[in-house]
Amino acid sequence: xxxxxxxxxxxxxxxxxxxxxxxxxxxxxxxxxxxxxxxxxxxxxxxxxxxxxxxxxxxxxxxxxxxxxxxxxxxxxxxxxxxxxxxxxxxxxxxxxxxxxxxxxxxxxxxxxxxxxxxxxxxxxxxxxxxxxxxxxxxxxxxxxxxxxxxxxxxxxxxxxxxxxxxxxxxxxxxxxxxxxxxxxxxxxxxxxxxxxxxxxxxxxxxxxxxxxxxxxxxxxxxxxxxxxxxxxxxxxxxxxxxxxx
DNA sequence: TGCCATGTTAAACT
DNA sequence: GAGTTTAACATGGC
Numbered sequence: 001x002x003x004x005x006x007x008x009x010x011x012x013x014x015x016x017x018x019x020x021x022x023x024x025x026x027x028x029x030x031x032x033x034x035x036x037x038x039x040x041x042x043x044x045x046x047x048x049x050x051x052x053x054x055x056x057x058x059x060x061x062x063x064x065x066x067x068x069x070x071x072x073x074x075x076x077x078x079x080x081x082x083x084x085x086x087x088x089x090x091x092x093x094x095x096x097x098x099x100x101x102x103x104x105x106x107x108x109x110x111x112x113x114x115x116x117x118x119x120x121x122x123x124x125x126x127x128x129x130x131x132x133x134x135x136x137x138x139x140x141x142x143x144x145x146x147x148x149x150x151x152x153x154x155x156x157x158x159x160x161x162x163x164x165x166x167x168x169x170x171x172x173x174x175x176x177x178x179x180x181x182x183x184x185x186x187x188x189x190x191x192x193x194x195x196x197x198x199x200x201x202x203x204x205x206x207x208x209x210x211x212x213x214x215x216x217x218x219x220x221x222x223x224x225x226x227x228x229x230x231x232x233x234x235x236x237x238x239x240x241x242x243x244x245x246x
Numbered sequence: 247t248g249c250c251a252t253g254t255t256a257a258a259c260t
Numbered sequence: 261g262a263g264t265t266t267a268a269c270a271t272g273g274c
Binding site for chain 1: 264271272
Binding site for chain 2: 002003006049063064065066067068099144146153154155156210230232233
């Protein structure tokens with residue numbers, strides 16, 4: 001479920017409740033649901049892997065983590081393990097196995113909407129600036145940094161690096177500027193491809209790197225390595241993906 | 247059937 | 261106190 005494009009799909013599924021009054025709200029997610037009850041939803045937005053449900057005076061943030069699920073307009077009452085349940089005059093939304101928290105402060109002040117790779121407000125120049133201050137990072141860590149590339153997850157990381165032929169262990173500061181530019185473009189582009197493929201149920205069959213054993217370009221075996229600060233699975237071709245160094 | 251993973255946080259360590 | 265490692269969360273696919 002949980003990379004940026006999947007959250008766009010979630011937002012599209014729940015946007016029907018914008019402008020509707022929440023008749024009841026409860027759940028074991030730990031957020032204060034009382035401030036939602038009786039309020040009208042002003043807006044529902046996504047930022048990277050997070051979904052925000054906004055009412056007057058309060059915003060709830062939902063993060064599906066690794067295994068989060070949801071259901072919209074389910075006939076039955078939710079499972080007792082529901083983390084957040086929202087009831088409307090017509091319809092409902094239930095979230096499971098996710099993190100539910102309250103945002104304190106004005107969302108437009110607290111959140112950096114321009115960091116969302118899939119947003120209309122995405123600001124690649126700002127991302128480039130942030131990248132510069134992380135020059136000693138591996139690119140595979142930097143791409144997963146939600147402050148820089150909100151919404152990018154491990155699948156997207158693998159696919160983008162393969163598509164731009166960049167070795168995942170390259171240090172950010174060693175990457176030629178024009179390649180950084182290409183990475184910005186390709187990251188956003190692949191996110192939208194991911195979105196369409198996910199909707200069509202064809203995501204997996206379009207993977208060129210993630211979980212692959214053979215390079216489709218040169219036919220040599222892929223490398224599989226747990227890379228970076230968080231030791232995430234990384235699939236790459238030693239032959240086709242260039243390692244820059246000085 | 248058991249292992250592993252599209253993620254993040256916080257506790258437990260050095 | 262800093263940085264690093266591990267555990268926890270919990271479901272579904274292979």
